[in-house]
Each structure stands twice: as structure tokens, then as C-alpha cells.
Amino acid sequence: MTRPIGNPPPTEPPAVPPRGSRFRKAVAFGLAAGLAATGIALSTGLTAGAAAPAGLPAATQLYKDPDSQVARWVAANPGDSRRPVIARRIASQPQAIWFSNYRPTTVTGDVRAITTAAGQVPVLAVYEIPNRDCGGASAGGAPDLASYDAWVRDFAAGLGSGQSIIILEPDSIALTTCLTAQQQADRFASLSRAGSAIHAAAPNAKVYLDGGHSAWNSASEQANRLRSAGILTSADGLFTNVSNFNTTSNEVNFAKNVLAALGNPANLHAVIDTSRNGNGPAGGGEWCDPSGRAIGTYPTTDTGDQAIDAFLWVKPPGEADGCAGAAGTFLPDIAYALASAAPSDPVPPATTPPTTPPTTTPPTTPPPTTEPPTTPPPTGAACSVSYKIASAWTGGFTADVTVRNTGSAAVNGWSLAWSFPGDQKITSAWNAKATQSGAAVTATDLGYNGTIAAGGSTAFGFQGTASGSGSPTAFTLNGASCAVS
Missing domain, CATH: 2.60.40.290 (Immunoglobulin-like)
Structure with missing residues (x-):
């Protein structure tokens, strides 16, 4: 069965005056130049309300899709010199599976194919809201809100009783510049219904709504929008930094500011996309396949922060923004650059040592302690x-x-x-x-x-x-x- 895996969206701050087409080329990813001043100011006001217990256990095992683009590339290119680094640092990691193609007749089966095979906790990114991306490069989605409501119910029907993490509609709350006040209210009401429908069909699903990112709307503005979209009653929290490059520290700070502006309700937490933020944002506001970026914190629910449920890879590293290649296409050069810029390989999961001692005798000759000498190039124009x-x-x-x-x-x-x-x-x-x-x-x-x-x-x-x-x-x-x- 073909899975409706689509292109992750851009998450671009609104420009002043309203942005033009230069900000988007195919499915591109926005990048603001600085940290929102309001978010910084609010960071000192987090004492109101105690942090709630984490919504996801620290030992949660996230699902790695064997049919992801990077997994297919690794399998098909055993002799490629870039393969070892990409395999160790990207293909080995769980990443979100995107639902961005409107296929109402198959969506339940498509979701069920993942949730029944996972055995672990899958991260599913839902991207079907009508007029998504305000008609930009990622335009599409369901034809209208009534169709969207029905599609979400069918999506939820495939989740089953196991745990799942739902990234519900990137950009849908932070980016509303193309909507009238009534259209915005209608969208927010539909998002609230979507969260409720998912919870009703799959009580163990965790639903996170669009929190934008730290260099976009202020924390108070984003909180007001999230409140209107039903976060207090039909969601488990918010997500930030999807498809973006802002540092994890800025995003944690911003997410906590949003939660504080919501009153620090005990049932709400945040998840943060760390897939490409290892070096932070590129200088000069470059957002489309910028060089010099790196994968960030490897996906985990062991964040060490009660307000942050998980660091996730929502945007799959190595998939183009639209400048280096067609948007959403896996490019090994980009993946290799992101992966090789990381400071280290992921730490393998802990294993229990065998209780029976090994029967083989260890070698008596220790391995060499010196590295092989470097070979200078031959003399002349070498x-x-x-x-x-x-x-x-x-x-x-x-x-x-x-x-x-x-x-x-x-x-x-x-x-x-x-x-x-x-x-x-x-x-x-x-x-x-x-x-x-x-x-x-x-x-x-x-x-x-x-x-x-x-x-x-x-x-x-x-x-x-x-x-x-x-x-x-x-x-x-x-x-x-x-x-x-």
C-alpha cells in the first residue's frame, strides 16, 4: 500500500509588508533573522504554575519507518562513500511520517498500515487543512473544512489503541495572513474538532497543535491563537520549529513562554523539531537549503525538562527545501552535509549484558594505539x-x-x-x-x-x-x- 507521505511545509514568519513570492520556491522553509523580543521578555515569568509531569515517558521508543526516503537510499547505495555517515546519523533515527496527500478513500488503511506494524510510537504529521500555506508553494489539502473534518475522522480511525504522536497541521495557526477573521475562526474550530476526533478514536494518541517558532509570532499572540483552536480542551500541547533551524534553547524558552501565557495548564506540554537546528539558523536570513546547517539533538522523549515531551525529527533531514533540488526530494549531498556536521553519532540504546561469560578467549595482542601516518602528496603539482x-x-x-x-x-x-x-x-x-x-x-x-x-x-x-x-x-x-x- 502506498503511504501518503508528502512534502513537509515551510514555516516562515510573516514579512512586513506582506511577503511576496520570493519567500517560497517549491516547498521551502522559512527562517527569521532573530529571536522574537517578546519571547525573551516572557522567559522570566515562568514561576506561575508548576510544570506538569511529562506527557510521554522518558523511555518511549519512537518508530523508525523502514520505507522512508533515506532508508531506501541507504539500501540502494551500499558502495557510496557518503552512506556510512548518512546511515549512522540519519537513517538510524525515527522521523515523522507525513500525511499531505488528500486520499479520503485510503487514509484509514494507510494509517493502520503504520500503526499496526510499528510496535513502537510513530510520529505522524497531518498536513491537509484547506488553504494550507496560504496558497503558497505547499498549497493544497482538503477541498473544504467539511471534507477535512471527515478526512480527519477517517485518519483517526486508523490509529488504533496504541500510543502515537500527532503533529497536527504545521503552519495552520501561526500562518493565517490569507484568511479573513471568519475564515480564521472557522479553521480554528475545525482544528479543535480534529483534536477531539483523534482523542475519541485513539485515547492514547498525543495531539500537538501548531506553535510556530521562536522568531515568528510573540508567545502571547501564539497562545491566544492556540486557545482559539481548542488547545485547552482537545490537544496535549504544541509543537515548534517544524522545518526550521532555530536553536533548541530558543525553542524551549519560547515554548515555555507560550505555555505560561496559556496559564501553564497541567495537561499541556511541547515538542520541538530538532532535525536541522544543530548549528542554529543561517546568517542573513537564508532559509532555502542553506549551507552550514547540521542535524540537531537526536529524537528522544528523554528531554530532562518536564515541560518538553520530546525532541523530534519532524522535517526529515536530507529532503530538499526546493533550491538544491525539487522540494521534498531526498538529496544525499544535503543529508551528508547535515550529518557530517553533527558532533557525534547517536548513542546506541542500552543493552543488558549476557549473564553467561563468553567462551572465546580475547586476543592477547592489544590493538595499535597510534593512528596510521598521513601520506603526503607526491612532489610537484599534486x-x-x-x-x-x-x-x-x-x-x-x-x-x-x-x-x-x-x-x-x-x-x-x-x-x-x-x-x-x-x-x-x-x-x-x-x-x-x-x-x-x-x-x-x-x-x-x-x-x-x-x-x-x-x-x-x-x-x-x-x-x-x-x-x-x-x-x-x-x-x-x-x-x-x-x-x-
């Missing part, structure tokens, strides 16, 4: 470097660097050095470890990308600040000069 400014804004930039081995032997373990011509400072890097002393910079491999075959190449990038201008004109690879292409 390398070339391409250095390109990928994006620039006032006070900052990102750069893409490609190193090619033009020699006749492989380079095992590489270190690329250069000096900046101006006052430029690297703030973060991906696919390489970068260190800087004054103007001098050294970028080294991360182990998995340490070998450059003869005639082959490797690429990395970084984000930096700049009060001067100009690009490096000389590079050395393991001490040998490289041509600049």
Missing part, C-alpha cells in the same frame, strides 16, 4: 584547490572548498592550510575540522573522508565572520603547495 564564496551578507559569509588529488597516489589523511587576506574568522565547519590562529587556518579530515584517491577529490565548507574581504590565494596540502583553480 593537488589543486577550488575556493568559492557560497553566500555572503554584512559581516559574514559561507565558503565551499574542493580539494583534488592530481597526483598518482592516494592521500591518506589530509591537512589543508591557508591564510586569510583579511580579518576573517571561521565560526563553524562541515566535512572538516577547522582551527585558526590569527589569519592562518588549517582544515583536517574527519576520518571517514580522510582518503583522497589519485584523481579524486573531497569537499568541505565553513561559515565565518568578516570585516575585510578577499579570498585566499595559496594553499598547501600536507605541506605541499597546491594549484588554485
Whole structure:
């Protein structure tokens, strides 16, 4: 059975004046430039009302869909050099399954196919509200609210008695600029009915409504809208940061501010999308497939915060925003960049050691304690470097660097050095470890990308600040000069 997995939506703050089409290219993802001032101001007012017990046990096991785009890519590309990192850091993780194609005749069976096979707690993102995305790149959904109400009841009928997490309609509450006051009221009433219908059919489902994100509406404004959409009576909380890049700390702060503005009701908590926020938002307001981003906190319900039920990957990492490729398409280059920029692999789940001691004798020779020596490139013109400014804004930039081995032997373990011509400072890097002393910079491999075959190449990038201008004109690879292409 084909699952109605659709493209995650943009979550873009309203522009002033009202935004134009330049903000959306296919299914794109918005990014505000700064943190909403109201959210910061409210952060000190959280003493009213004690935090309620978490709505999801810390040991909840989230469901990993074996039919996700990244899982299919990993299975189909066993020899791809990017595969190990993508498999360990993305494909291994539970991610939301999106319902964004209007298929009223099959939706119950489509949902049931997931919930009966999961054995764990699935995260289902519902994205069918009429006039979704205000007619933008993610336009679509049910033809009208009556049809939507019926579709949601059919969706709920497939959930069953097990636990599930429902991300109900991203953008539907934060983005209403295209609706009249009556249309907004009608939408909010329909969302309230949707939450009630899901709870009635599946009492163990947790329903979360659209909380926007920390750089969009103020906490008080978002709370007022959520109250109108029935969060106090027909939902379990709110979600924030879906398809966005804001830092987890800002989102936790914002979510708590919204809960405080709602009166800190004991039954409400929040979940946060951490799928791409490991490096925070890109500079200059870049929102469409920005470089230099990283996967964030791995999905878990063990958040250490009673107000936050879970950190989830609602937007599947590696699926394009619409600039690097068709929106919603899995691109291994994007996935690899996001995954390799993460600081570490996920921690494997704890296992119980066997009670019977092993029968095999451990080896008497310990493994070597030194790493293999790096191999310098052959003498002569054995390398070339391409250095390109990928994006620039006032006070900052990102750069893409490609190193090619033009020699006749492989380079095992590489270190690329250069000096900046101006006052430029690297703030973060991906696919390489970068260190800087004054103007001098050294970028080294991360182990998995340490070998450059003869005639082959490797690429990395970084984000930096700049009060001067100009690009490096000389590079050395393991001490040998490289041509600049």
C-alpha cells in the first residue's frame, strides 16, 4: 500500500509588508533573522504554575519507518562513500511520517498500515487543512473544512489503541495572513474538532497543535491563537520549529513562554523539531537549503525538562527545501552535509549484558594505539584547490572548498592550510575540522573522508565572520603547495 507521505511545509514568519513570492520556491522553509523580543521578555515569568509531569515517558521508543526516503537510499547505495555517515546519523533515527496527500478513500488503511506494524510510537504529521500555506508553494489539502473534518475522522480511525504522536497541521495557526477573521475562526474550530476526533478514536494518541517558532509570532499572540483552536480542551500541547533551524534553547524558552501565557495548564506540554537546528539558523536570513546547517539533538522523549515531551525529527533531514533540488526530494549531498556536521553519532540504546561469560578467549595482542601516518602528496603539482564564496551578507559569509588529488597516489589523511587576506574568522565547519590562529587556518579530515584517491577529490565548507574581504590565494596540502583553480 502506498503511504501518503508528502512534502513537509515551510514555516516562515510573516514579512512586513506582506511577503511576496520570493519567500517560497517549491516547498521551502522559512527562517527569521532573530529571536522574537517578546519571547525573551516572557522567559522570566515562568514561576506561575508548576510544570506538569511529562506527557510521554522518558523511555518511549519512537518508530523508525523502514520505507522512508533515506532508508531506501541507504539500501540502494551500499558502495557510496557518503552512506556510512548518512546511515549512522540519519537513517538510524525515527522521523515523522507525513500525511499531505488528500486520499479520503485510503487514509484509514494507510494509517493502520503504520500503526499496526510499528510496535513502537510513530510520529505522524497531518498536513491537509484547506488553504494550507496560504496558497503558497505547499498549497493544497482538503477541498473544504467539511471534507477535512471527515478526512480527519477517517485518519483517526486508523490509529488504533496504541500510543502515537500527532503533529497536527504545521503552519495552520501561526500562518493565517490569507484568511479573513471568519475564515480564521472557522479553521480554528475545525482544528479543535480534529483534536477531539483523534482523542475519541485513539485515547492514547498525543495531539500537538501548531506553535510556530521562536522568531515568528510573540508567545502571547501564539497562545491566544492556540486557545482559539481548542488547545485547552482537545490537544496535549504544541509543537515548534517544524522545518526550521532555530536553536533548541530558543525553542524551549519560547515554548515555555507560550505555555505560561496559556496559564501553564497541567495537561499541556511541547515538542520541538530538532532535525536541522544543530548549528542554529543561517546568517542573513537564508532559509532555502542553506549551507552550514547540521542535524540537531537526536529524537528522544528523554528531554530532562518536564515541560518538553520530546525532541523530534519532524522535517526529515536530507529532503530538499526546493533550491538544491525539487522540494521534498531526498538529496544525499544535503543529508551528508547535515550529518557530517553533527558532533557525534547517536548513542546506541542500552543493552543488558549476557549473564553467561563468553567462551572465546580475547586476543592477547592489544590493538595499535597510534593512528596510521598521513601520506603526503607526491612532489610537484599534486593537488589543486577550488575556493568559492557560497553566500555572503554584512559581516559574514559561507565558503565551499574542493580539494583534488592530481597526483598518482592516494592521500591518506589530509591537512589543508591557508591564510586569510583579511580579518576573517571561521565560526563553524562541515566535512572538516577547522582551527585558526590569527589569519592562518588549517582544515583536517574527519576520518571517514580522510582518503583522497589519485584523481579524486573531497569537499568541505565553513561559515565565518568578516570585516575585510578577499579570498585566499595559496594553499598547501600536507605541506605541499597546491594549484588554485
